[in-house]
Amino acid sequence: MKKLLTLILAVALALSMVTIASAEEPFVLTVMLPDFYSTEDFQTEGNPVLDAIETATGVKLEINFVANSxxxxxxxxxxTDSNMPMVMAVTDARATNIINSARAGAFWDLTDYIADAENYPYLAQGDPAVYNNISVDGRIYGIFRSRAYPRAGIYYRSDIAKEVGIEKEPETIxxxxALAEALAGYSDDTYALNMCSxxxxxxxxxxxxFGAPNVWGVNADGDIYPAHEDPAYLEGLNWLRHLYEIGGIxxxxxxxxxxxxxxIERTGKAFMRFDCLxxxxRQQEWFETNEGVTDQIFEIIGGLKKEDxxxxxxxxxxxxxxxxxxxxAVSEADLPKVVKFLDWCNGPEGQMLLNWGVEGVTYWLDADGYRLAAPEDGTDVTAQVHLIQHSLNQLGMNVPGDLTITEKRTPLRAEYNEINAEFAQYAQVNPCFPLISETNVAFGATLTQIISDAAVQYIAHQIDEDGLRAAWQQWTDEGGALMTQEYNEAYHAAQAE
Amino acid sequence: MIAQPNMALTHRQKHGAYRRKLMQDIKRDKWLYLLMLPGLVYFVLFKYLPMYGIVISFENYVPFTGVAGSEWVGLKWFKYFFSSPSWSRYLTNTLILSLMNIVFYFPAPIILALLLNEMRSLRYKKVLQTLLYVPHFISIVIVVSITFVIFGSSGIVYKLTEQLLGHPIKYLSDPGVFRWMIIGQTIWKETGWGTIIFLAALTNVDVQLYEAAMMDGANRFQRLWHITLPAIRSTIVLMLVLRMGSVLDTGYDHLILMANPLNRTVSQTLDVFVYDQGLGKSGGNYSYAAAVGLMKSVVSVIMVVGSNKIAHALGEQGLY
Structure with missing residues (x-):
């Protein structure tokens, strides 16, 4: 017995000495990310992308993927768990529990690190307006995941439009x-506008x-007001209600x-969509890859003209x-190390690895140096890419902008970029994004649901205008009025500064 | 004034006597008490101790600061719930769905069990029983998916009703149809499984009673009415008392899967509300969700005790 004990002690001692000897142990960083391929595995051992990250930064990533839904x-x-991951992606930065937890001190305040351009050059390049949008009580608790500003708009199947006799891209409401009505009449089994839950x-x-603000607006008196109080909001709903009535939805x-x-678009059941441009x-490219389409069958619209x-x-x-x-979960001593890693993620090397992976394994280059999603010999690499790259791009922030090697631009992609640049000035900002209303923090989602449910019920002819107005009144009574008041106070305080 | 110390003394004596008797009992039945111990530990450890979490319904609970570190707000959340204009809608939706469940689903397994009991071929009965249990093991997610395929705008039932009636019935989005869809799915899924307890009760019926009744010329229906049903009456009452206790429980998974903006006016029950506030769309209001959940539990206890009393008054054994 005594011998056994001695042996165990000796082994333990030897092991601990080994640990001390290899001081260059990688820094293990636990990360939680949403998973868009939850049906497929993620390679954790010997993953070339994770290995490349470890070689470049000395950080060993341990990733916990959770299904996005x-x-x-x-x-x-x-x-609620004491065993929090050290770094996590938060998809809804304005969620009640995120703001409450940030105030309670569950996350590190990164404000000073972001201001430190010398040590964290990429993080410092982030748009201050966007940092402001995610701030809580004036402090920044996270690095935003950058997205191009004006992305919403209209796109439609131009080939179907031509079939129903509309050649010209619509320029006015x-x-x-006219286009929507024509598309609605295309066939009994298809719909004009693609809508979902x-x-x-x-x-x-x-x-x-139609002229309503983006969720919240500022009226002529300089006060904040909700979009549904604008008469144009009802006009927009009426437009959808009419389309629903004639079988267009x-x-x-x-x-x-x-x-x-x-x-729904890919199976040709609907031809128009109001969504990210x-x-x-992407749909055009899908048809080119999967259906052998060579012509341009999609058209995107950047803006419409009003009567004036x-x-x-x-x-x-x-x-x-x-x-x-x-x-x-990150100690104060380790914090600079973690922030440094996040900074590296935003540089060209980090962006490339997180978004596209390793050349020859998860992406390829053509003769002109453009990025390809598959090797030129046409091998099917989907499974391999999903296994290795998985949803790693969810950790990508791209704060200084996209620094990766781009794909070759198809004509529609080029048009998209032009539209984006041209119409940036007409993009409508939600003025309440950086503001905090306590009512919104606690019950914002419940209140928003009243408005959006009523809108859907109105479009589907389940309620009439009186019913719609009753729902708006309910919104006001249940906290909407208070929320408007709180936003106004915060807005005027911010304006005064 | 003189009597009081005396009374206290006798009380203490009584107390002491009781304790002595208890110790004697424990000593005598030590093996029985030992047998009870694992169950007792289980209940204390897994049922009573977690109840301390109820505290958060009186706090402004933030997970990071924990139960001890969160701000105490007293009855704030209870007041908030009852001052919000929609609480009555949640309650009405819950009660209507529950009552429909009791009226339409509750008798279904009893009727099915009686039908199975009347079957002559034992082998056929066994096969049928097994087949009837299958839906219970199908996840509600799958049941809802199947419903979407059959009742959706391109589904067979939708097309069929459209042709028969001349206009479609929007099974999935019409608030008037919503509750019937839920009850229908519940009946389809759980009826077979629900028969088990009634079939077990039916095995206790004395066969001689049937023989005697047959001699007296009772027909099948009379035998069912006068022998079989009275025999399982106490089981039915027991199940009903238990069901009354969960009258505010509608579950949330089934309803959330079937809910959409068009039927939300009827699909939002208390359980859905608790889920939404705690973890769902509006997530993070842990205290608010806990407060509403606690109220629900209090009502459940009242319902069980109340309906048990009624059962006693009607001369039934009830739950306890």
Missing amino acids: TYGEAVATTL EELT YTDGTINVITCA DPDFVTIDSTNWDN DNGY GSITLWPQNPGFAGEIMVTK
């Missing part, structure tokens, strides 16, 4: 109506086209999950899609 719940439960985006685009659109949104060229000739405003995305936050 339940990611919000995963974040909510993780925050009237022409858009996620309706906020669609409603936002059309109401903004699937009567069961509310039951279609947003993951099937793309498939870049999806327009001025351009309508498009809803502007807040400039980010969630953020990457550093939790208190």
